[in-house]
Amino acid sequence: MKIGVLALQGAVQEHARTVEAVGAEAILVKRVEQLAELDGLILPGGESTAMRRLIDRYDFLEPLKAFGAAGKPIFGTCAGMILLAKRINNQETSHLGLMDVTVERNAFGRQVDSFETDLEIKGVAQDFPAVFIRAPYILEAGPEVEVLSEDTGRIVAARDGHYLATAFHPELTADTRLIGYFVEMVKNTAV
Amino acid sequence: MAKTGTDLVKRGMAEMQKGGVIMDVVNAEQAKIAEEAGAVAVMALERVPSDIRAAGGVARMADPTITEEVLNAVSIPVMAKARIGHIVEARVLEAMGVDYIDESEVLTPADEEYHLNKSEFTVPFVCGSRDLGEAARRIGEGASMLRTKGEPGTGNIVEAVRHMRKVQSQVRKLISMDLDEVMTFAKDLGAPYDVLLQIREAGKLPVVNFAAGGVATPADAALMMQLGADGVFVGSGIFKSDNPAKFAKAIVEATTHYQDYKLIAELSKGLGTPMKGIDIASLSPEDRMQERGW
Numbered sequence: 001m002k003i004g005v006l007a008l009q010g011a012v013q014e015h016a017r018t019v020e021a022v023g024a025e026a027i028l029v030k031r032v033e034q035l036a037e038l039d040g041l042i043l044p045g046g047e048s049t050a051m052r053r054l055i056d057r058y059d060f061l062e063p064l065k066a067f068g069a070a071g072k073p074i075f076g077t078c079a080g081m082i083l084l085a086k087r088i089n090n091q092e093t094s095h096l097g098l099m100d101v102t103v104e105r106n107a108f109g110r111q112v113d114s115f116e117t118d119l120e121i122k123g124v125a126q127d128f129p130a131v132f133i134r135a136p137y138i139l140e141a142g143p144e145v146e147v148l149s150e151d152t153g154r155i156v157a158a159r160d161g162h163y164l165a166t167a168f169h170p171e172l173t174a175d176t177r178l179i180g181y182f183v184e185m186v187k188n189t190a191v
Numbered sequence: 192m193a194k195t196g197t198d199l200v201k202r203g204m205a206e207m208q209k210g211g212v213i214m215d216v217v218n219a220e221q222a223k224i225a226e227e228a229g230a231v232a233v234m235a236l237e238r239v240p241s242d243i244r245a246a247g248g249v250a251r252m253a254d255p256t257i258t259e260e261v262l263n264a265v266s267i268p269v270m271a272k273a274r275i276g277h278i279v280e281a282r283v284l285e286a287m288g289v290d291y292i293d294e295s296e297v298l299t300p301a302d303e304e305y306h307l308n309k310s311e312f313t314v315p316f317v318c319g320s321r322d323l324g325e326a327a328r329r330i331g332e333g334a335s336m337l338r339t340k341g342e343p344g345t346g347n348i349v350e351a352v353r354h355m356r357k358v359q360s361q362v363r364k365l366i367s368m369d370l371d372e373v374m375t376f377a378k379d380l381g382a383p384y385d386v387l388l389q390i391r392e393a394g395k396l397p398v399v400n401f402a403a404g405g406v407a408t409p410a411d412a413a414l415m416m417q418l419g420a421d422g423v424f425v426g427s428g429i430f431k432s433d434n435p436a437k438f439a440k441a442i443v444e445a446t447t448h449y450q451d452y453k454l455i456a457e458l459s460k461g462l463g464t465p466m467k468g469i470d471i472a473s474l475s476p477e478d479r480m481q482e483r484g485w
Contacts, residue, residue: 009211057444115200134268
């Protein structure tokens, strides 16, 4: 089981560590060719605008879209969720446009408003420690999207078929239940 | 219950900046160029370090008009500098919604004895360090991110290299050290014992450590990444160059692909004249910003 972590910028090592902690192999993806050997991919937290610039510069955009279209699972956290979304509020264009959700960027405010809290995540945990950093949330989810978690009425974790997204950073804590959930998704998606 | 301003939230913010470039800007236009080039954050300033050096006199927190202009111009995080030990400048920046404060030796210190008690703030802080003792003292005070001090505004990488290597080698020494030896090491470094124990236990610093102070070319940025920096601050280099947009992009790419030498060769072509640069030995002791703070 090979899980890639897009390694252009952001919390790459942390994801790689949690992937290995649940017994899968983590691959740091810096080149388009590496996508071919992967069973699943994580888009990490970081700065979505900075990542998008690097995605464009190294012609990652179409290969990433194709990776998703081929049915391979993708998990986006924070900036990764923004990259996955079909729609970004108040922006005319989106990035990969794979997951049927509308996201709001920096939706909880600036860094002083960043917070941690315990969340109930459907099928994952009753008390998941969630760290929100200048986080986005899902404003609207399409009919096929399963909402996995809400914080004070705002959607912060969701699944759309083989796409999984969280507004928070599971990689910043030692809790591996969510990454375990994603690895199960990958196992159950025989491509 | 939601908790703000925790170590996890403050340090996590810096984790998200890893592998990225933070650029000094003095207005909205420069901030937009930086964002467009792929900067992970901008540092809003009244003057870049090389101009602070040239201007002389007391350097203070930027006029809030500039900081506000930059806050409104971009969606990436905005950092700003407060003078060492200046509690009110730091509180003002926090109140303005700045995402990260640099308690910076580039500005004239407000307190020559005490740094800020950064643990009391909700906003996270980045601080400079030259060795593990200084790094551990700042962590002890609540810094959520470190950077080398280097020698700002010189366009000379030598001090940043020295400070990065020093911290790395002292961390390696600490990790391999017998537990019996840690207290004496703490005494020699002037470092808080409990912070050293945490570093020894984790096998690494508990916060990210960026390179800063003298990065003038894409190769400089890549060098610092190769020496173990988590990311790069570029001050005077970008907007003092002939083509800031091109230069900024080149630095971002060299930081991401710091071991791709062919790429760095391509990126480095035709960037125009870099900063002239200053030989550190030619600076008189009172002009060495790195000696500010302890």
